[in-house]
Each structure stands twice: as structure tokens, then as C-alpha cells.
Amino acid sequence: MLYFRTEVDILKKYIIPYKGLSIGKHRFDFEVDDRFFEAFENSEIKRGHAHVGVVLTKNTTLLTLNVEIEGEVIVACDRCLEDCSIPVHYNGELIVRFSETEAEYDGEVLWLSPAETEVNLAQYIYESICLSLPYQRVHSTDENGIPTCDPDMLARFKIVTQDEFDRIERQAEEHAVPNPAFEKLKALKDKME
Numbered sequence: 001m002l003y004f005r006t007e008v009d010i011l012k013k014y015i016i017p018y019k020g021l022s023i024g025k026h027r028f029d030f031e032v033d034d035r036f037f038e039a040f041e042n043s044e045i046k047r048g049h050a051h052v053g054v055v056l057t058k059n060t061t062l063l064t065l066n067v068e069i070e071g072e073v074i075v076a077c078d079r080c081l082e083d084c085s086i087p088v089h090y091n092g093e094l095i096v097r098f099s100e101t102e103a104e105y106d107g108e109v110l111w112l113s114p115a116e117t118e119v120n121l122a123q124y125i126y127e128s129i130c131l132s133l134p135y136q137r138v139h140s141t142d143e144n145g146i147p148t149c150d151p152d153m154l155a156r157f158k159i160v161t162q163d164e165f166d167r168i169e170r171q172a173e174e175h176a177v178p179n180p181a182f183e184k185l186k187a188l189k190d191k192m193e
């Protein structure tokens with residue numbers, strides 16, 4: 001199972017050796033830092049730190065991992081491209097099942113060979129943090145609701161007015177979440193033309 005296996009040394013800290021565990025609940029705690037994110041190529045996360053708490057429930061046939069991630073990461077602000085801190089709150093469940101036949105990780109169940117003795121959570125942790133990030137990553141807003149972006153950078157991009165920013169934001173939102181009512185209307189309009 002290539003997906004959860006990693007050869008990068010720093011990522012070997014995120015291994016849970018489940019083979020010797022007794023049936024029942026077990027708690028594991030991990031920390032991720034800048035070096036963790038550096039280990040992932042082309043990561044949009046530049047830096048960050050987070051605490052990862054895992055409650056593993058061992059059953060005779062499967063493992064259930066309840067994963068909680070709390071922290072903060074640095075990404076490029078969508079608006080001014082400067083470093084921007086985004087809080088991370090993630091709560092998820094990963095099921096580990098065992099099978100001789102390899103199967104792709106589908107976002108819920110991770111299949112491991114019965115011969116395996118441990119699971120590396122580095123990839124899961126990384127992807128969970130990425131998934132927890134909001135679609136829009138911008139600097140927090142001040143008391144007037146205006147993002148506290150780097151004014152020099154904004155001037156360079158010539159995004160000078162709040163109206164313009166709002167327009168871009170609206171476009172991004174419409175792009176991200178297609179409105180079914182709008183889609184229907186558009187289809188109807190296309191038909192009439």
C-alpha cells in the first residue's frame with residue numbers, strides 16, 4: 001500500500017504500531033511542525049504547527065482511528081500573496097481494514113495487508129489539514145470588515161478598492177459552489193435562445 005508509506009525520515013514519527021496493542025482504546029499524540037510540511041513536495045502550506053490526537057480503537061477485525069487536529073498553518077493569502085495564518089480544526093475518522101488484495105484508499109477505509117504491523121499517518125494528517133482549510137485563504141478582517149492585507153502588495157496588484165475585491169470574492173464563491181437553481185435557469189435560458 002504505497003499511499004500511506006513514506007520514505008522521508010521526518011515522517012516516520014507518525015507511525016502507530018498496532019500489532020502488539022490489546023483490544024480496546026489507545027491514545028496517541030503527535031506534533032507537526034515546519035519540517036513536516038517541508039516533506040511534502042509542492043505543498044501550498046509553507047509552514048505550520050499542529051497537535052494531532054488519535055484515539056485508536058482496536059477490534060478483532062479492524063481499527064478505528066478518531067483523529068483530532070488543532071493548530072495553525074501559513075499559506076499565501078489569496079488576495080495579497082503575503083504569508084497568512086489560517087487556524088486548523090479537524091475531526092475525522094479513519095477505518096483500517098485488512099485484506100490480501102490491495103485496494104485504493106477511498107477517503108474512509110484504508111486497506112492494509114494482514115502482514116502489516118503498523119500504519120503511518122503522515123499522509124492522512126497532511127491531507128486532513130489541507131482539507132480543513134477554507135476555500136478562500138485571506139488575511140483576517142479588521143473592525144471595518146476590511147482584510148488586513150499588505151497594502152504595498154495590493155497596490156502592486158492594483159486591487160485598490162474593496163468593491164473590486166468583493167466582486168472577485170463573489171465570483172470565486174459562485175465558481176466554488178454551483179447554485180442548482182441558477183444552473184436550471186441557465187439551462188432554460190440556453191434552450192430559449
Ligand SMILES: [Zn+2]
Pocket residue numbers: 077078079080081082084138139147148149150
Ligand atoms: Zn492578504
